[in-house]
Amino acid sequence: VAPDLPAADLSVAVTPEDPIDRVDAAAFAARQLANILHERLRTAGLTCLRLRVLAELADGTRLERIWRTREPLTESATADRVRWQLDGWLTSGGAGAIATLILEPLESAPPDVVGALWGERNDTTAVRRAANRVQSTLGIDKVLTPRLVGGRGVAERIDFVPYGEERGVDKQGSWPGRIPGPLPARLTHPATRVRMLNARAQDVVVTAEALLSDTPHALGWGRHRYRVAAWAGPWPVDTGWWGPDAQRVARLQVVGQAENERHPRAWLLLWLSGGGWRIEAGY
Structure with a gap:
């Protein structure tokens, strides 16, 4: 000592x-x-x-x-x-x-x-x-390293600081609408759009009451179709409600499996009001 x-x-x-x-x-x-x-x-x-x-x-x-x-x-x-x-x-x-x-x-x-x-x-x-x-x-800011910060989604919980610098982790706070752990490990491209369907092949959406319009039965991703085995959510978030460009979003955890695959997959879906579903990240 x-x-x-x-x-x-x-x-x-x-x-x-x-x-x-x-x-x-x-x-x-x-x-x-x-x-x-x-x-x-x-x-x-x-x-x-x-x-x-x-x-x-x-x-x-x-x-x-x-x-x-x-x-x-x-x-x-x-x-x-x-x-x-x-x-x-x-x-x-x-x-x-x-x-x-x-x-x-x-x-x-x-x-x-x-x-x-x-x-x-x-x-x-x-x-x-x-x-x-x-x-x-x-320049110092041209080499960056990631750090974990507070947030509701996945991408917003990652911040970058100049290499060699340590900053205290932001206070986690309550973050209403934050998805529960474990967090997904792989982020997807923002343009990755999917469809959530019920048993009658009709679109499942998030209502004004922040509820699903029907029970999810299948997830359509391009030409691929996954049968929904489990889901959790949705967790609604009003992003920037104080500004003119306020947008209502919700997140949903989904587990699905294709007929030709041996193991199920899991995703974190993001619902954009007026814009449908997209895959925010994969587990």
Whole structure:
């Protein structure tokens, strides 16, 4: 067990003679501050795992972004992230010139502790270096990794963050209309339309009361026909009910089997008001 590290102010700041309003000036300031910051970290025998980038604008406005990474930030990685963030602030419009730039390590650890915790391997190192090279060339947001977030459907529960960055998982909340687990593993193309039929080969739809108009008997997918063995739902959701383009949708879990197949299949269907059924994902 390592003793608590003494708190030390490792933050660095720069206030240029002229406020930063160009990308090239931002890149220079990023490299300069990254170099100073990592000199302080090396002197303290620490590595940075969570970094706050803070910009004070000429009009007094403060902008900030917190980066949390799985691996310790190198000087080059820090410079790239700061440069990318400043580029975004300067080119997004309305931010104004940057009068002061501050880098503040929010979480740090000795290098040996970080390595012991993550058990770094050679293949992991190679992947990280390759990803960092692409990010350095094309931008931090050009290499992404998925994370699980809150949501009702399947696709909306997947979010992407820049590689190497860790963000806290969104609060799950109640999410009325959320489908129960287990979740489907395969997403399908949004244009995958199907028909749900009753025993008389008539379409089964979702009514205004969020109920099925009849008992599902078969599912038609192109030229294929699957006999429905079980189903659950529907779970209705009013998406964007506050806006002019509000749409009522509902989800239905279905298990079906074709005559020429030995094993049943399972899908998550999505009902679009006025647009029929489509397969959102498969189990």
